[in-house]
Amino acid sequence: MQILINILQTCSLYLIVAISYAIIYFVAKFFHIAHAAVITIAPYFVFLFSQQCGLSLFVALPLAILFAVLLGLITEQFVYKPLRKYNVQPFTILIASLGLYVVLQNIISMVWGDATLSIRVSEVKIGLNIFGAYITAIQIITIAVSATTFISSIIFFSYTNLGMNMRAVSSNTELANIFGISSNQIIFWAFALGSAFAAIAGILVAFDTDMRPTIGFSLFLYGVVAIIIGGIGSHWGLLFASLLLATAQHLGAYYIDSKWMDAIAYLILIIFLIFKPFGFSGQRLKKIEL
Amino acid sequence: MKKTVYYLVFLMLITFAGCNNNTSTTIKIGASLPLTGDFASYGKRARNGIDLAVSEINISKKYTDKIEIVYQDNKGGPKESVNIMNMFATINKYPIVIGGASSMETLAMLPIANVNDVVLISPISSSPDLSMNDNFFRVCPSDAYQAVMMANWLKELKLSNVALLYVNSNWGVSLKNQYIKNFEANGGKISIIESMNEGERDFKTQISKIIKANPEAIYCVSYGAEGGIILKQLKEFGYKKQIFGADVWSSPELLKSAGDAAEGVYLIKPAEYTGNRFVEFEKKYKAKYKENPDVYAAYSYDVAYIIAEALSNTDGSGKEVKRYLLKMNGFDGATGITKFDALGDCNTKQFVRLQIRNGIYKKL
Numbered sequence: 103m104q105i106l107i108n109i110l111q112t113c114s115l116y117l118i119v120a121i122s123y124a125i126i127y128f129v130a131k132f133f134h135i136a137h138a139a140v141i142t143i144a145p146y147f148v149f150l151f152s153q154q155c156g157l158s159l160f161v162a163l164p165l166a167i168l169f170a171v172l173l174g175l176i177t178e179q180f181v182y183k184p185l186r187k188y189n190v191q192p193f194t195i196l197i198a199s200l201g202l203y204v205v206l207q208n209i210i211s212m213v214w215g216d217a218t219l220s221i222r223v224s225e226v227k228i229g230l231n232i233f234g235a236y237i238t239a240i241q242i243i244t245i246a247v248s249a250t251t252f253i254s255s256i257i258f259f260s261y262t263n264l265g266m267n268m269r270a271v272s273s274n275t276e277l278a279n280i281f282g283i284s285s286n287q288i289i290f291w292a293f294a295l296g297s298a299f300a301a302i303a304g305i306l307v308a309f310d311t312d313m314r315p316t317i318g319f320s321l322f323l324y325g326v327v328a329i330i331i332g333g334i335g336s337h338w339g340l341l342f343a344s345l346l347l348a349t350a351q352h353l354g355a356y357y358i359d360s361k362w363m364d365a366i367a368y369l370i371l372i373i374f375l376i377f378k379p380f381g382f383s384g385q386r387l388k389k390i391e392l
Numbered sequence: 393m394k395k396t397v398y399y400l401v402f403l404m405l406i407t408f409a410g411c412n413n414n415t416s417t418t419i420k421i422g423a424s425l426p427l428t429g430d431f432a433s434y435g436k437r438a439r440n441g442i443d444l445a446v447s448e449i450n451i452s453k454k455y456t457d458k459i460e461i462v463y464q465d466n467k468g469g470p471k472e473s474v475n476i477m478n479m480f481a482t483i484n485k486y487p488i489v490i491g492g493a494s495s496m497e498t499l500a501m502l503p504i505a506n507v508n509d510v511v512l513i514s515p516i517s518s519s520p521d522l523s524m525n526d527n528f529f530r531v532c533p534s535d536a537y538q539a540v541m542m543a544n545w546l547k548e549l550k551l552s553n554v555a556l557l558y559v560n561s562n563w564g565v566s567l568k569n570q571y572i573k574n575f576e577a578n579g580g581k582i583s584i585i586e587s588m589n590e591g592e593r594d595f596k597t598q599i600s601k602i603i604k605a606n607p608e609a610i611y612c613v614s615y616g617a618e619g620g621i622i623l624k625q626l627k628e629f630g631y632k633k634q635i636f637g638a639d640v641w642s643s644p645e646l647l648k649s650a651g652d653a654a655e656g657v658y659l660i661k662p663a664e665y666t667g668n669r670f671v672e673f674e675k676k677y678k679a680k681y682k683e684n685p686d687v688y689a690a691y692s693y694d695v696a697y698i699i700a701e702a703l704s705n706t707d708g709s710g711k712e713v714k715r716y717l718l719k720m721n722g723f724d725g726a727t728g729i730t731k732f733d734a735l736g737d738c739n740t741k742q743f744v745r746l747q748i749r750n751g752i753y754k755k756l
Binding site for chain 2: 104105108112216217218219220222225226227228229231236238307311312314316317352355356359360361363364
């Protein structure tokens with residue numbers, strides 16, 4: 103039972119990160135590694151506003167998400183957009199993005215230090231006991247937020263104007279431009295939305311297990327693995343991929359050894375790349391390079 | 393033409409610089425420490441301690457030889473450490489090298505020191521793998537010693553069924569092995585052994601397994617950052633029995649992360665010496681660096697003094713220095729008496745048992 107709850111929580115986290123990144127990758131189609139920095143910086147903003155400036159959490163949380171979104175947008179406006187103007191290869195953008203991540207991560211450790219920081223406010227409490235398993239309030243919130251994100255993202259892409267425009271840009275950028283949809287504007291919105299979800303994921307993790315300047319990257323990597331396994335553009339694929347990853351990792355750690363948690367995740371990735379390179383959903387996306 | 397003049401001036405400058413070096417009579421000592429990277433906090437405090445000691449040695453009348461320390465940043469990595477050690481030993485030909493904060497760095501440097509007859513002294517590295525009959529000395533106690541102390545403590549408390557959770561690093565694995573050896577020799581039974589990776593943030597699976605095995609207590613060999621989260625998650629899982637930690641759990645990071653979940657946790661660590669020499673050192677250190685010294689700064693301070701002693705009592709070659717250190721009478725420094733055994737270890741330092749009560753470490 104305990105292991106089930108552990109799996110559920112990990113799966114929820116992977117799912118939020120996967121969705122946040124899928125939105126950006128779906129539309130912009132390049133590797134935005136600095137996304138990991140957005141995940142990391144959000145809880146640090148919470149720390150800044152709530153503990154260093156003394157604001158209440160209800161003000162600090164939205165502010166932190168807003169600032170993290172701003173960071174995502176700044177990277178898009180001032181780094182990626184100028185690069186796209188020169189029609190560079192996605193590979194070049196990948197390298198630029200990697201450099202950006204290293205710079206941002208080092209800025210975080212310069213400002214706040216490398217040591218663990220905590221944004222938790224209450225005392226550590228014994229978790230709620232459900233059938234002999236323990237679950238804490240923040241874990242329940244994580245699972246609930248993840249479910250909400252999942253459902254609202256499905257609705258967004260199927261029923262709203264912006265969502266459908268994003269799909270249009272994703273399937274054929276030039277054609278969408280001809281039909282009067284500005285691809286740059288749509289990518290801008292994708293970055294805003296993706297960064298907001300990333301910030302939420304980062305804050306949830308930090309509330310549970312505190313933060314260091316490197317927490318974003320491993321979470322981001324698992325998100326990317328989930329996207330590759332699940333296939334881009336399929337919500338159910340992402341859900342199944344996150345669930346598969348979390349289950350394999352936790353069961354592997356439980357029955358074999360926790361040393362193997364990372365190895366198992368990448369083993370699954372390799373198996374999928376060999377046998378089902380387009381992911382669970384099997385959808386072949388057009389025009390994807392890299 | 394202009395270029396040629398520049399080259400000539402440049403050449404002259406180099407020659408003069410060389411001349412200056414030759415006329416100085418101070419003895420140069422190499423120091424390979426992590427001044428940037430994950431272990432930078434250790435390296436920087438070690439440098440502070442050494443610098444403080446050297447500034448005193450060079451104005452004192454007791455030591456005829458003046459010392460100059462040449463620092464190189466090994467970034468906490470074995471690769472850089474090897475490069476630096478090669479340079480120190482074969483190009484600079486320094487007789488003594490201070491170094492290695494983490495045991496990983498020191499283990500990488502030691503073979504080069506042995507081949508070139510260089511004495512390697514570390515203020516921080518505690519891995520038992522370094523205890524060999526060779527050119528290595530350290531002023532901090534070996535982990536083998538800590539493992540013995542922990543096993544004896546558990547025996548005194550009549551805890552014979554204890555779970556073990558350790559971090560998969562050079563330090564964690566060697567302390568784990570030593571502990572298992574001693575604990576089982578004392579008649580203890582290890583109910584379950586679980587590992588974690590450095591930098592991991594979620595230990596729920598390991599903790600689930602440990603709680604299911606139902607031990608009488610848990611001994612956890614991990615760093616402070618991981619330790620804090622482990623304690624928090626143990627409490628969230630309703631674990632109420634005793635928890636024991638390694639010496640590095642005496643870090644502020646652990647308390648910050650664990651908060652009230654750290655209450656009642658036991659640990660052992662090398663005792664902070666409180667004799668006159670330490671009080672004096674603490675006062676000078678605070679005046680110079682405007683912060684409190686930790687035990688590693690004090691160890692490093694002693695290292696510099698021990699080197700000064702060795703240099704003024706020998707001809708300054710690596711072989712002679714080694715011979716002197718092995719038969720040196722106890723050196724009375726800021727961390728108490730330092731006397732090396734045949735393996736270059738220092739087992740004259742005391743350990744202290746602590747418990748966390750109301751957010752502070754209380755001596756037991």
